[in-house]
Amino acid sequence: MRAVVQRVREAAVIVDDQVVGAIGAGLLILIGVTHDDDENDARYLAQKIATLRIFEDAAGKFNLSALDTGAAALVVSQFTLYADARRGRRPDFIAAARPEIAEPLIARFVDLLREQGLRVETGTFRARMLVKIFNDGPVTMILDSP
Numbered sequence: 007m008r009a010v011v012q013r014v015r016e017a018a019v020i021v022d023d024q025v026v027g028a029i030g031a032g033l034l035i036l037i038g039v040t041h042d043d044d045e046n047d048a049r050y051l052a053q054k055i056a057t058l059r060i061f062e063d064a065a066g067k068f069n070l071s072a073l074d075t076g077a078a079a080l081v082v083s084q085f086t087l088y089a090d091a092r093r094g095r096r097p098d099f100i101a102a103a104r105p106e107i108a109e110p111l112i113a114r115f116v117d118l119l120r121e122q123g124l125r126v127e128t129g130t131f132r133a134r135m136l137v138k139i140f141n142d143g144p145v146t147m148i149l150d151s152p
Contacts, residue, residue, distance in 0.1 A: 010036040013145035019129040027127035032077035038087030039108035047151035052118035082129040
């Protein structure tokens with residue numbers, strides 16, 4: 007699994023002119039699944055992200071996690087994280103898992119984040135989404151499961 011994690015002041019997902027998920031300060035997590043990913047990958051990323059120290063303490067150091075700060079998470083599925091654009095000008099998405107594999111694994115990832123203690127909102131799987139973010143910092147990190 008691959009996640010792009012952005013520290014945000016606020017974020018929202020809009021589908022068909024309706025807000026389907028929104029948070030204040032917290033983490034926007036764009037998440038993609040590849041063919042050999044399983045629950046172990048989802049568990050690894052959920053634990054890593056919930057405890058990743060990317061929020062500043064009083065001294066301005068990255069010493070606090072989402073759990074430490076009470077931050078929320080907005081999870082948005084994004085198969086394009088596995089795009090391959092090395093050849094030609096049109097990317098291929100062969101490395102992205104099929105929807106019937108990706109959707110339940112992303113749902114499990116969301117459950118695992120909640121089990122860690124985070125409040126989690128989501129986008130809508132397979133929908134055309136508009137994602138509104140106010141990146142804080144900006145702080146953006148790319149994480150891959152082992």
